[in-house]
Amino acid sequence: MEQGQIRISHLSKSYGDHTVFEDFSAVFQKGQTTCMMAPSGAGKTTLLRILAGLEKADSGQIEGLEGLRISMVFQEDRLCENLSASANIRLVRGKKPWGRDKKLEAKISKAMAAVGLGGCEDQPVREFSGGMRQRTALLRALYSEWDVLFLDEPFKGLDEETKELVIEYTKKQCFGKTVIFVTHDRSEAGKMGGRLFKM
Numbered sequence: 001m002e003q004g005q006i007r008i009s010h011l012s013k014s015y016g017d018h019t020v021f022e023d024f025s026a027v028f029q030k031g032q033t034t035c036m037m038a039p040s041g042a043g044k045t046t047l048l049r050i051l052a053g054l055e056k057a058d059s060g061q062i063e064g065l066e067g068l069r070i071s072m073v074f075q076e077d078r079l080c081e082n083l084s085a086s087a088n089i090r091l092v093r094g095k096k097p098w099g100r101d102k103k104l105e106a107k108i109s110k111a112m113a114a115v116g117l118g119g120c121e122d123q124p125v126r127e128f129s130g131g132m133r134q135r136t137a138l139l140r141a142l143y144s145e146w147d148v149l150f151l152d153e154p155f156k157g158l159d160e161e162t163k164e165l166v167i168e169y170t171k172k173q174c175f176g177k178t179v180i181f182v183t184h185d186r187s188e189a190g191k192m193g194g195r196l197f198k199m
């Protein structure tokens with residue numbers, strides 16, 4: 001296998017009688033963003049879950065992810081309701097939610113301000129709107145220590161102005177890194193840049 005690639009070979013996955021994909025092969029370059037586009041139900045989330053090791057394929061092979069640290073933004077935010085936004089993000093750095101780390105907190109505040117969440121650091125996420133939660137989940141994924149990042153429609157439902165801000169920030173954080181970004185939205189794909197892959 002060539003260095004610097006994630007290689008998917010002859011992957012098949014069914015749920016009962018329903019075949020999600022069969023004999024699917026693809027190559028993703030490391031150190032780049034790949035925007036993966038496909039219609040709803042094509043199996044994008046299933047593929048990301050298999051790549052992340054959360055689900056097993058029925059057959060096929062995945063090479064190039066061995067030993068790499070994976071981070072992921074799910075379609076659901078999966079936040080800890082009673083923790084503040086900042087504590088949710090700190091958790092993935094192995095920090096206790098109630099502990100204080102001034103340097104990290106300053107970094108988190110800066111990141112939150114960059115995505116339009118300035119001043120909300122200490123607010124419990126149960127008080128957040130859907131869009132605020134979504135951005136917190138995105139920052140949490142970006143702030144974990146990762147080699148490969150999977151983004152499953154992370155900008156869906158954000159208003160256009162916020163989306164611009166968040167894509168700009170995400171793009172900066174992902175520059176030169178291995179990212180697989182799933183979206184239906186051609187304009188989001190265009191704004192994130194990178195290679196377009198149609199599933």
Ligand SMILES: Nc1ncnc2c1ncn2[C@@H]1O[C@H](COP(=O)(O)OP(=O)(O)OP(=O)(O)O)[C@@H](O)[C@H]1O
Nearest residue numbers: 015018020038039040041042043044045046047184
């Ligand atoms: N746990 C499951 N059990 C049974 N069927 C499933 C399961 N997960 C996914 N599916 C089915 O597999 C197909 C692919 O689902 P998946 O969520 O991967 O698609 P997707 O391309 O990500 O769709 P969307 O863009 O709408 O999120 C769908 O038909 C879905 O109903």
